Amino acid sequence: MNYWLLKSEPFVYSFDQLLKDKKTFWDGVRNYAARNYMRNMKKGDQAFFYHSNKGLEIAGIVEIVREAYQDPTTSDTNWVVVDVRPLKRLKRPVSLKEIKQEKLLADMELVVNSRLSVQKVTAEQWEKILKMSEEE
DNA sequence: GCCAACGTTGGC
DNA sequence: GCCAACGTTGGC
Numbered sequence: 028m029n030y031w032l033l034k035s036e037p038f039v040y041s042f043d044q045l046l047k048d049k050k051t052f053w054d055g056v057r058n059y060a061a062r063n064y065m066r067n068m069k070k071g072d073q074a075f076f077y078h079s080n081k082g083l084e085i086a087g088i089v090e091i092v093r094e095a096y097q098d099p100t101t102s103d104t105n106w107v108v109v110d111v112r113p114l115k116r117l118k119r120p121v122s123l124k125e126i127k128q129e130k131l132l133a134d135m136e137l138v139v140n141s142r143l144s145v146q147k148v149t150a151e152q153w154e155k156i157l158k159m160s161e162e163e
Numbered sequence: 164g165c166c167a168a169c170g171t172t173g174g175c
Numbered sequence: 176g177c178c179a180a181c182g183t184t185g186g187c
Binding site for chain 1: 168169170
């Protein structure tokens, strides 16, 4: 199983909204690197839900429930979406600031290439952030 | 609101 | 195929 990170501006689509919706398709990705990651997502993979611009924190965890298919919002066949459902809200959101302070997470794409809207997360990074969310 | 970083576009 | 110009993203 692989781990990912999905970015969304909370005033456009927040984790709370996803909790209400129970499920959504992840559209609007118009970057090839991000698209390629989406194509590699497998059913059952998990992803952090990160709030960019406002919040700047990982709010919760989602699960990929449908693998990449044509983005229904465009006829351009370059672009795909995946379906996700919320798994759980983090006990405590983990902020970008904390992530930047953590040496183990210095290689995260979130730190190195903050503009990429779909990112890959290693198992080590995943565990570390989960642990951080459990702590004070 | 500013601006650095990055991706894309288009002229050559 | 290079690279300057431009647009967008996102942290600050």
